[in-house]
Amino acid sequence: MRKITNINQDWSFIKDGVMETVNLPHTWNAIDGQGGSDEPYYRGRCVYEKTLPGFEGRTYIEITGANTVCEVFINGVYVGSHENGYAMFRFEITDFIKPDVNTVRIIVDNSENEFLYPQMADFTFYGGIYRDVNIISGVAESHFALLDMSLCGMYITPKADGRVFVKSFVEGGCAGLTKEFVITDADGNEVAKASVDADAEAAKLIVDNPTLWNGVENPYLYTMTARLIKDGEIIDEVSDRFGFREFYFDSEKGFFLNGKHVKMKGVSRHQDWEWKGNALTIEEHKKDIELIKEVGANSIRLAHYQHDEKFYDLCDEAGFLVWAEIPVISNFSKKKQNQAKFMLEELIRQNYNHPSIYCWSVANEIGINSAASGLVKGISELNDIAHALDSTRPTVTAQVTMTSINSKLNEIPDILGYNHYFGWYMQTVEGIDKWLDNFHEKKPHIKLCISEYGAEGVIGLHTATPTQGDYTEEYQAYYHEHYLKAINDRDWLWGSYVWNMFDFGSAIRNEGGVKGRNNKGLVTMDRKIRKDAFYAYKAHWSDEKFVHIAGERFVDRPLGEQKIKVYSNCDTVTLTVNGESVEMQGDKVFEFDAVIKEGENVITAVSGDSTHEIKVNGTDIPNPSYVLPDGCESFVRNWFNESDEINPDNLSLDDKLGDILFNSEVQRLIKNHAGVTLDSPVLKPLGKIPLKPISKIASKLGAGEIISMANGFLQTIEKDK
Numbered sequence: 001m002r003k004i005t006n007i008n009q010d011w012s013f014i015k016d017g018v019m020e021t022v023n024l025p026h027t028w029n030a031i032d033g034q035g036g037s038d039e040p041y042y043r044g045r046c047v048y049e050k051t052l053p054g055f056e057g058r059t060y061i062e063i064t065g066a067n068t069v070c071e072v073f074i075n076g077v078y079v080g081s082h083e084n085g086y087a088m089f090r091f092e093i094t095d096f097i098k099p100d101v102n103t104v105r106i107i108v109d110n111s112e113n114e115f116l117y118p119q120m121a122d123f124t125f126y127g128g129i130y131r132d133v134n135i136i137s138g139v140a141e142s143h144f145a146l147l148d149m150s151l152c153g154m155y156i157t158p159k160a161d162g163r164v165f166v167k168s169f170v171e172g173g174c175a176g177l178t179k180e181f182v183i184t185d186a187d188g189n190e191v192a193k194a195s196v197d198a199d200a201e202a203a204k205l206i207v208d209n210p211t212l213w214n215g216v217e218n219p220y221l222y223t224m225t226a227r228l229i230k231d232g233e234i235i236d237e238v239s240d241r242f243g244f245r246e247f248y249f250d251s252e253k254g255f256f257l258n259g260k261h262v263k264m265k266g267v268s269r270h271q272d273w274e275w276k277g278n279a280l281t282i283e284e285h286k287k288d289i290e291l292i293k294e295v296g297a298n299s300i301r302l303a304h305y306q307h308d309e310k311f312y313d314l315c316d317e318a319g320f321l322v323w324a325e326i327p328v329i330s331n332f333s334k335k336k337q338n339q340a341k342f343m344l345e346e347l348i349r350q351n352y353n354h355p356s357i358y359c360w361s362v363a364n365e366i367g368i369n370s371a372a373s374g375l376v377k378g379i380s381e382l383n384d385i386a387h388a389l390d391s392t393r394p395t396v397t398a399q400v401t402m403t404s405i406n407s408k409l410n411e412i413p414d415i416l417g418y419n420h421y422f423g424w425y426m427q428t429v430e431g432i433d434k435w436l437d438n439f440h441e442k443k444p445h446i447k448l449c450i451s452e453y454g455a456e457g458v459i460g461l462h463t464a465t466p467t468q469g470d471y472t473e474e475y476q477a478y479y480h481e482h483y484l485k486a487i488n489d490r491d492w493l494w495g496s497y498v499w500n501m502f503d504f505g506s507a508i509r510n511e512g513g514v515k516g517r518n519n520k521g522l523v524t525m526d527r528k529i530r531k532d533a534f535y536a537y538k539a540h541w542s543d544e545k546f547v548h549i550a551g552e553r554f555v556d557r558p559l560g561e562q563k564i565k566v567y568s569n570c571d572t573v574t575l576t577v578n579g580e581s582v583e584m585q586g587d588k589v590f591e592f593d594a595v596i597k598e599g600e601n602v603i604t605a606v607s608g609d610s611t612h613e614i615k616v617n618g619t620d621i622p623n624p625s626y627v628l629p630d631g632c633e634s635f636v637r638n639w640f641n642e643s644d645e646i647n648p649d650n651l652s653l654d655d656k657l658g659d660i661l662f663n664s665e666v667q668r669l670i671k672n673h674a675g676v677t678l679d680s681p682v683l684k685p686l687g688k689i690p691l692k693p694i695s696k697i698a699s700k701l702g703a704g705e706i707i708s709m710a711n712g713f714l715q716t717i718e719k720d721k
């Protein structure tokens with residue numbers, strides 16, 4: 001019978017010729033990958049080495065996550081390599097190991113690579129063996145498939161009426177063998193059984209009156225155990241959990257789970273933690289689940305790649321509806337298409353049995369380069385592969401905001417998401433309402449969600465007058481209050497995903513006074529601080545009664561009349577400021593008028609058993625540390641802009657090329673990014689070239705999205721006075 005031995009402990013790790021002993025999970029970018037170093041984060045080849053004893057029977061090495069390219073050697077002999085930094089893979093090593101002592105050497109490489117995704121994305125590509133490594137030994141000559149990319153060699157398809165179709169595959173020959181399947185309920189009682197010849201791929205079982213897996217309300221799980229039997233003896237056994245459920249999407253009415261309308265109240269999650277990078281243990285995964293439960297979400301977008309198998313398991317148990325995806329992101333290239341197909345196949349085969357997963361996403365913001373050769377064909381191909389591997393789940397893509405609503409890309413997947421940052425990178429928050437209504441009017445047949453939206457909230461930055469682009473917690477909270485309303489007001493929208501539940505590492509960033517991170521999380525990267533926006537969601541989504549006074553970290557406040565905001569899911573809140581109490585009836589967001597006096601002010605909010613107290617300091621010298629450091633003010637810029645209105649004070653394609661090139665801010669950016677100064681007299685004649693006619697022709701030739709993108713970017717830069 002197969003035996004699984006974890007070999008996470010005591011690896012020799014060699015980087016740049018220097019050796020240290022490490023335990024897995026491990027990454028070499030835990031510090032430099034998230035702003036902890038002045039050097040660019042290390043992208044290269046490192047070596048992990050370990051001594052192993054001999055093993056009985058057929059033996060496999062199982063690596064559950066190593067980023068990005070991984071090569072395995074046993075006793076100096078090459079065994080195989082794998083090119084997907086986010087999935088589990090195995091190699092059979094029976095013929096490579098000796099009975100007594102063996103050396104396993106694993107080379108991992110996260111260098112840039114034009115053939116692999118992701119290479120251009122807003123997150124750090126942490127290198128290392130960052131998930132578990134196991135040895136599976138004692139495997140019988142004939143056994144459930146270990147090398148078909150799947151987790152356990154069986155694919156379980158339950159129907160809500162109790163029928164269960166199971167496909168399973170045997171490696172090593174089927175002659176004279178039978179397969180037995182047993183389903184047990186959550187209490188371990190046997191509820192169905194079937195036997196077939198081992199070469200029969202399919203088997204059918206029936207569970208009478210199954211309890212449905214019903215999302216967060218009742219995430220009920222069954223277990224399927226499959227046994228391979230020879231002469232009455234079990235020679236191999238595997239098991240996996242599954243759940244009975246059915247669902248559908250309607251472009252007018254939204255999403256239905258087991259016949260009941262459920263709005264997907266979603267958050268996105270990246271898999272890294274502060275100073276740990278992507279090298280997480282089960283404890284960190286559990287903490288993330290706990291926080292997502294606390295905020296009251298019922299759905300998670302696991303962006304932008306395959307997450308740890310254990311995390312999907314936890315989602316099954318918690319009842320979250322999960323959007324699963326591959327890192328086909330930002331920059332389509334035909335060169336990467338083979339790897340994209342491979343990653344999609346691994347994602348689906350390894351996670352097919354999870355009831356939590358409701359869709360397979362084949363691309364994120366792939367329209368950024370809408371002119372990329374073969375883009376539509378490439379995405380259609382991925383879409384077809386997902387359908388061929390799984391006919392029970394819809395496909396989805398997350399479009400970048402500037403992808404035209406008429407784009408062919410929108411007609412490829414079964415359901416659709418759009419990432420929008422109105423009110424952060426562009427326009428104002430009201431832009432989301434306008435865009436959604438226009439989209440639904442023009443494309444009523446498309447089943448749409450907002451797959452991303454968010455604003456930066458740096459916990460050290462505060463203001464009594466929140467404004468777009470100020471990076472304060474207060475603006476972040478205001479932004480999310482608006483989006484919550486926009487989402488709740490539209491029943492046809494099947495769901496939405498906050499970008500992001502947690503701050504995450506993004507080595508390319510340096511903004512808001514924070515290096516190497518994206519600060520759009522509702523919770524900080526160490527999972528210790530819930531920002532105010534977290535409580536805006538909790539008030540709307542959670543049933544757990546609470547009161548929360550916003551601005552706990554906004555300690556030094558201006559004197560005199562001020563607004564005090566309280567988030568709560570109670571109907572009535574009493575606020576006491578320096579002994580004076582006011583009771584207010586309200587809905588989620590309660591805004592009180594208060595007078596802040598010089599020195600300490602004690603502010604308490606109470607509703608029923610819930611209470612929250614903060615202390616603030618009234619001062620006429622606002623604390624300068626709440627303000628963005630010099631030079632950060634103009635950073636919020638993205639290429640995402642759909643507005644047709646041109647602000648004449650800022651640059652646009654209506655200007656001459658020379659006015660753009662020689663603008664002081666453009667010069668600064670070129671210097672920063674390319675390290676060169678554009679002051680050659682040879683460039684002077686460019687100053688006369690008007691861009692308007694050129695951009696008109698380009699638009700007519702089908703480059704409209706690029707033109708609008710360029711315009712959007714230029715509009716973020718002020719003209720020289």
Ligand code: ADA
Binds near residue numbers: 304419518
């Ligand atoms: C994109 C992208 C995300 C994210 C976001 C942002 O929409 O899909 O990965 O980082 O931008 O914060 O700007």
